[in-house]
Amino acid sequence: MKILFILALIALAVFAVSSIIKERKYTRIIRLVFCSLAVVLSLISAIAAPYLRSLGIGVAVLTAASFGLSIFAQQFKTDTIKSFVKYTANAILVILLLEAVCFNFNSYHLWKGGYDETPLDMSTATLTNVKQNGNSFVTNGESATIEFPKLDQKIGTIQLDLKGTSYKTDYSIDFADETNASYYMRSGLVKGSVFNDIKQTKYVVCDFSGKVSKLKINLTELKNNTVTISGITLNADYPSRFSYLRFALILLSVMFVWAFKRSVNFRKPLSAQFKTAKAVTAVIVIVMVAISLLLSSVGLNPKKDFNDPTGNQITKELVDAFESGQVELKDKPGTDLLNMENPYDWSARTEKGVNAKWDHVFYDGKYYSYYGVGPVILLYLPYHLITGHYLASLPGVLLFNTLALIFLGMTFYQLMKRLFKDIPLSMFTAALIMIYASCGVWYCTVMANFYEIAQSSGFCFTVLGAYFLVTSNVIGSDKEPIRPLHAALSSLFLAIAVTCRPTTAIWCVVAVVFIIAGVMKLRRTNGELSSRGSKNRGDLNRSKKSAIIIYLCAALIPFVVIGGAQMIYNHARFGSFTDFGIAYSLTINDFTHTEFHTQLSAIGFFDYLFAPPSFTGEFPYVQSTLSTLGVNGYYFEATNNGAGLFYRALPMFFLFGAPFALKYVDKEKRTRTAILFSAVAFVAPFVIIASIWESGYGTRYMMDFAWEMLTCAFLVMFLFYRNLKGKDAKRIYEHLLLIAMFACLFINMGLVFAYWYPGSYVAGHEAMFERFGRMFSMFNT
8 A cells, every 4th residue: 555655645746746837738637637646546545554544535635625726726817816826726735745745754664664563462571560450451550661571573663552540651662672682772762651642642663773672661650640551562554644733834824925925915015004904913913812822721720710719929818918908918927937037048947947938028027929919909809809709820811911912913003003104014914923922921821820920910011001102102203193191091001010010110211211202292293182283373382381281291190190009008018118028038049138240140131132042853843941151159040941032033133233223214313213212122121131130030031021122123124124225125125024934933932832841831731732742743743
């Protein structure tokens, strides 16, 4: 049967080439003949060889579909539609070859011959912690071994027909082949996991040399996993798997390339199709929210999450404290903690066996929470008052993430509408996708604690504040009057962000700079607010003053009210209006004695911005490790996933061109533009990175500054693009952006996958991640 399937693949390749090349006299006949051959031979292979069934059916169905599309394309009179349909038909054939050859490569592993399928006789094996139970064998220990000491056979695959009471079983295999007669240097080289619900994981592809003389299979981590072994077979055919989801995703990517390069609508500027741009933004937003929901579904537990019996300092302890009318937590410190000379020294607490609440604030004999009250007052406290139950962390994080993802797309759209409505829709789309991929929200999805609540809620309200700041018209054309209501909402949400995560306070300072820019705009535009304007020239000065007063009141009162409330809350706890209490945290460091060192802060700058990722030949193909720059001091590594934003999104390098881009800005606007741009692109992010060194490195912290920096990088890129001479230069720019977008998706997807899997975060849901990883693993289905 393998000969028939090889002929089917050859016929498919000929059909693909004949479809792509220029139409000639006998091309249609060739296509029909080789298409028919590919379909018929694939179906025969699928029927005759069960291990090729999935792949054979997939090849037959989609080869026929491609041929049908190529005929269907001739029915269209419009060249653009005809070209698109034909392009899709040809793309199907190319992806089919990729699917058949690369993604199912293991199914051909035994085709070179010399491998006899052999079920092993378990009675000849040396068993450790394995006992017979009828026709099968069952493990009865924390580890088990099955050794076959007398083999004399070539081995190409090993089928492990086993099933555990847990969803997966880890194994390693020792072997002795003709290059080494003992297990020496051959122990543990083969490692993997058998998932009960993933058929392909039961097959181990082996690359041994010559005949194998002995084989040992080690089953590990069996403390809570009893494994039933039904059999072990050598040289069983590796089952193919045609992934229709993988095929669809690749096809969609290829179709996006066509739209980016050839679609008339995608080539038009935003100004010519704002409705289409809104629709594209909405589609991207929906996709991103769906991905967030999918990732969060791993950790969601509806039975528990909406009536959480345990809770944490945000979801429960602060809720209980506020309902009792107090700012300190209700739990009382023990006398052992109260009597300590320095309770903030973790090592001292550990040595004396002091029982203290981890990551809580301890001050003046009471427990407090450093983490912001914003999510408590806005979500967790009302939920408890209404339902009588405590809401878990992850549903709240999911809500904040969803709002942030929606408004992030809206913010970018509104910004481009005001500043770069002349750029093509294709570039807008690619840029927005890259902002989503690099914003960091994906590191607060699968699992959530109070850390993620603070991070996601701060991110959410920062994005909301940015949206209303942009739509308040403080930037953009002077023809658009300032909207005081939007300025007020911007300040309100940015102030709330500080009550969620104090680090975001720097964005409130940046907002004040924009508010000042708004005042300058009012002076230039006769004090026009929204649709209001001065009709009487004699009242012009009075109109300007009243407009400025109205605007400043709207923009500043939320800061005063929310900020004042936060300061009162701080004073009630620590006797200081500006002390948030982080210095009194019972955590990794004694923050009352930490000292700032430039080198420690430099670690964050390097790892958040400039650390390059490394690439491997196995999915997810991207790896990253945190670099501490050889600093001789303590730096906390919350997560080891340090890849710089400049490599996550290559357009970040345009920030280096910002000073040169200023020459394209009108002279009267240069100073104002430079100040506003520098505040967002450089000053605020650098202050944030420099200030979080005490907390160490956490990948999720990039949510505080990543999307803002990348947005500014796109502003520089689009400014250069706008001033390019000639269509060819612009097309090169566009193609580079397209490549950068796919690189961004590739790197960020790999880093996010590696962040969550493997690991305890996805325990119980590893099969879903394993399937996803295998879906994109070349030469391994």
